[in-house]
Amino acid sequence: MSLEIITVPCLSDNYAFIARDQETGVTALVDVPEAAPILAELDARGWGLDLILLTHHHDDHIQGVPEVIAKTNAKVVGAKADAHRLPKLDMALNEGDSINIGASEGVVLDVSGHTIGHIAFHFAKAKTIFTADSLMALGCGRLFEGSFAQMWESLSKMAVLDPDTLVCSGHEYTAANGRFAMSVEPENTDLQTRVKEIASANAKDVPTVPSLLSLELATNPFLRPHSPEIRVNLNMQDASDADVFAEIRRRKDNF
Numbered sequence: 739m740s741l742e743i744i745t746v747p748c749l750s751d752n753y754a755f756i757a758r759d760q761e762t763g764v765t766a767l768v769d770v771p772e773a774a775p776i777l778a779e780l781d782a783r784g785w786g787l788d789l790i791l792l793t794h795h796h797d798d799h800i801q802g803v804p805e806v807i808a809k810t811n812a813k814v815v816g817a818k819a820d821a822h823r824l825p826k827l828d829m830a831l832n833e834g835d836s837i838n839i840g841a842s843e844g845v846v847l848d849v850s851g852h853t854i855g856h857i858a859f860h861f862a863k864a865k866t867i868f869t870a871d872s873l874m875a876l877g878c879g880r881l882f883e884g885s886f887a888q889m890w891e892s893l894s895k896m897a898v899l900d901p902d903t904l905v906c907s908g909h910e911y912t913a914a915n916g917r918f919a920m921s922v923e924p925e926n927t928d929l930q931t932r933v934k935e936i937a938s939a940n941a942k943d944v945p946t947v948p949s950l951l952s953l954e955l956a957t958n959p960f961l962r963p964h965s966p967e968i969r970v971n972l973n974m975q976d977a978s979d980a981d982v983f984a985e986i987r988r989r990k991d992n993f
């Protein structure tokens with residue numbers, strides 16, 4: 739793997755990620771919920787910081803930016819569409835634009851839904867994607883700004899990536915997501931196994947994020963509107979995947 743990923747728990751349930759290109763030592767941070775734990779991780783390794791990649795405008799993903807910049811001089815990268823509500827950007831990107839961490843080549847995906855202008859950073863050779871509050875461990879972000887159709891389109895872009903891709907998402911919501919997933923697909927044995935693993939990770943205070951895309955495809959109900967079991971349980975056997983997704987999302991909101 740050409741990117742070394744450090745998961746940094748922040749605030750009560752957020753994650754930031756430090757991603758270091760092993761060939762060049764160039765180091766990036768994805769999202770900045772708060773500065774202190776991130777600066778402590780960098781200090782402990784003797785690493786500088788070159789880039790800050792921002793996924794979306796919510797405070798719990800950007801509020802530590804000024805303090806981290808003051809300590810590191812890192813350049814800030816984010817969505818051009820969201821430049822008006824993000825910290826000052828040194829590089830403003832659109833879908834399809836390149837974003838490299840040293841020799842690790844990445845590309846921007848528009849994954850609107852949770853917010854409009856939410857982006858993901860996909861590093862194909864490093865088999866890593868930073869999804870924040872779009873595709874999440876056993877879940878997907880709540881729709882604060884986008885439509886069901888937009889989120890389904892966003893998830894569909896990520897579902898077709900290499901199944902070995904590491905999904906670095908923004909929160910430790912996995913146990914609650916597991917309880918919901920079991921309510922719509924209780925006979926899924928991969929899901930049953932995962933829910934047990936989540937309980938054991940939670941008991942040891944071990945993050946359940948990041949996760950592999952293959953595991954999300956097998957267990958995450960928001961990627962599984964095609965599942966015959968889910969369709970029977972929702973009484974939507976003949977509906978489109980997009981409509982089944984929307985009903986799953988509605989039910990999660992009221993769970």
Ligand SMILES: [Zn+2]
Pocket residue numbers: 794796799852871
């Ligand atoms: Zn958010």
